[in-house]
Amino acid sequence: MKTRITELLGVKYPILQGGMAWIAESTLASAVSNAGGVGIIAGGSAPIDYLRDQIRRCKELTDKPFGVNIMLMSPNAEDLAQLVIDEKVPVITTGAGNPGKFMEGWLNAGIKVIPVIPSVALAKRMERAGAAAVVAEGTESGGHIGENTTMCLVPQVVDAVDIPVIAAGGIADGRGIAASFMLGAEGVQLGTRFLAAEECQIHPTYKQLVVDAKDTDSIVTGRYTGHPCRSVKTKFSKRLASGESNGTITPEQFEEITLGSLRKAVQDGNLDEGSFLCGAIAGMINEVKPAKDIIEEMFAQAEKLLGR
Helix, strand or coil: CCCHHHHHHCCCCCEEECCCCCCCCHHHHHHHHHCCCEEEEECCCCCHHHHHHHHHHHHHHCCCCEEEEEECCCCCHHHHHHHHHHCCCCEEEEECCCCHHHHHHHHHCCCEEEEEECCHHHHHHHHHHCCCCEEEECCCCCEECCCCCHHHHHHHHHHHCCCCEEEECCCCCHHHHHHHHHCCCCEEEECHHHHCECCCCCCHHHHHHHHHCCCCCEEEECHHHCCCEEEECCHHHHHHHHHHHHCCCCHHHHHHHHCCHHHHHHHHCCCCCCCCECCHHHHHCCCCECHHHHHHHHHHHHHHHHHC
């Protein structure tokens, strides 16, 4: 499946693995890259020494293109912005803001920058700033979300920019990939589907929650803080939602309660204090399998559908 994304990134399949904080590390990223996609290491707000080690480890595990995701609201975003230059990372995706002040340095270093955007306006700004492509991410995705759906956002972004558009949010199989292409996208980014990859290093409890999830097991909390997040329904997330709706938890208390909650989910499988971030598509994920099998099966299905 040849598109401008496969040509731009030098890969077999036009697919990026989402830069999921505390989740997307070198083992998963290298597996996705070795399977013909683009694996992404999540920067998040992890220590720079840790991220440098993950980047170097990924280089040892694959000779294929991979990337790093920079969460622009992270306190160490500036350090990470320099680290990817120093380590000659070929691809950068960005989230939670406008990477404008870093663009010149990255582009001068020959890095392909692919910002994740929730709106047409930001997509246009990123094209003017020199982005190689954009990821149009709908509200169906896991973690931090915007309000527009993938179905609505992707075609509007496609119409607004000349650079390639990658669709994200609510994609878990070949049907989602084919639909994304029909909307005008030239690639896809998947996060939740790779939570159930064998190479994904999350706690077994987290992985089982994703596999067991039904279509109604998705919940969004934190809208009143300005940072809404989608996760799997648990007693913890339902308590947050209840406190948000009835006012028994203030925005300040919400931020305090959720501080470190993703790490507690990823590393400890802590159902009482962990935020198990996950997209609305989890109900379609029923088994754990290697990243290579996931990618090959999805694209075989997509090519069959598009061929029809």
